[in-house]
Amino acid sequence: MLIKEWMSRTVITLESDKSLKDALKLFQTRVISMLPVLKKEKLVGIVTDGDIKKASPSDATTLDKFEMTSLLDTVTIESVMSKPVVTIQADHTVDEAAGIMLAKGISGMPVVDTTGKIQGIITKSDIFRCFVSFTGVSNKGQVFAFKLRDKPGIIKNLTDMIRNSGGRLVSIMTSYDDFEKGFRKVFFHTFDIDPDKFDRLVENFYGTGNLLYAADLSKGFRRMF
Template structure:
């Protein structure tokens, strides 16, 4: 899941000497959520649509609506942009981008090549697209969530049972968050399990213990244990 495979390559930028009004027009006319701010070809800041809204007079202002553009045109981007810019390099992964965004409380990252040139933008929407694609949820398959002991062979045994039921494995996702030491939560996303096999699988997995959640998205069936 390399960033270069999921980022947006058409990057709209703005100059640090441009105005808040210039930025506002870009956000209104382009499908973007952030603008890299450039000075002489170098990335010096980032401006989000939220930054523009914060710096724009509110609807409660007593200003005439024709006065607002003039005031916005007097505010330079360099005075409202965020800096320094949190970035990521082109050869990093989507997982790494997601962690950086989460830690910094931001919604996107400019993607740079090794020379520091902007190659793209990756946003939380791109992260969501990647997640949906790799889990296979959009294909309306099945999901089984387990709390398992973290030992050799536990995942393989579940895979074998799924295959015995003519299931096709799409993805396996593992989390060690909020579990006791020695355990993990594992999510299996599958295809092609018919309703009769699915029901028997749910019973079998539940009987052996560890099954937290089962869903057949094609039938709209969900059960939490």
Template sequence: MLVSNWMSKNVITVDAKGSMQDAMDLLKKNDIRMLPVMKKGKLVGIVTDRDLKKASASDATTLEIHELLYLLTKIKVKDIMTKDVITVPPDFTAEETAEVLQQNKISGAPVVDSKGMLVGTITQTDLFRVLISLTGVAKGGIQFGLQVEDRPGSIKEVADIIRTFGGRMVSILTSYDDVPEGYRKVYIRMRRIDRSDLQKLIQELESKAGLLYMVDHKKNVRKLFEEKIS
């Protein structure tokens, strides 16, 4: 999934010569936390709600309210913005973007194309939407977490069992985190499983994999199996 498919394309920006009050008003009006800063049509910085709160707190300690309001109109965005802007290209994948945000401890980034043009913004909220879409959680159903051998065909064996019970796979995700060598974790979300056959399905799955957990979203049933895995 590419950034271009999930970014916000209607970008709200602020001019570098704008006031701190202008930036605060834009953030509040549009219910956003980040503003790309522009100068003559080019991206020159970024200002966040955190930057504005920090600047307000440092300058407001000894001021009366009318003095503070006056100050907010005089401080320029260019004086408080972050100039070394971390950006991502529109052809980055969602996971690459998540890694950039995590490594730099930021909540979002401007999206800039190969010509240096600002074409969007991508935030943690957008990446949450990607996660919801990838996992299919909005469709409900049942999800199993399993630990399988890391070999060709191991996931197919599990999927085939689910199909024999009439299950339709909504999503299949895998991970190599926190598993013994030679294994991987698999997370399968499915629909159309007859709940009366659920215990039989669990027994069949246990013959091919180590069960970690099961979540039945429709019934709000959650069961842990992880302690059974050696």
């Protein structure tokens, strides 16, 4: 899940001496949520659609259309952009990017090389695409969630049960959040389990005392335990 495989390579940028009007036009005519700001080809800031809204006159303004256009022309992007810019490199992973974005409260980052030159941009939409692709959930398989003791071999026992039911394992995700020490939550996404074998597998999983959730997305079946 390297960033270079999921980032958008076509990046729309704006020079720092451009006006708020120039930025507003780009946000209105392109499908973008942020604009890296350059000064002599160097990344110096970033402008989001939220920055544009904050800097623009409110809907309650008494300015007419021509006065508003004139005002937007006088405001430079350099005066409203956010800096310094949080960036990441293309050889980092998507989950690293997600962690940074969550911690910083941002929706995307420019991707730069070792010299600081922009190579692309990664946004929360790219991370969602990556997540959906790797979980396999868009292909409507089966999902099982467990509360498991954090000890060697326990996941293998469950994957053996899936394999013996004719299932094909797509992904395994695990989390230690919101669980007491010594336990973790594990999600399995599978394909190709026949309906009759799925029901028996759910019974067997439930018998282990660890099953929290089971779903067959192809049938619309979902059950909490």
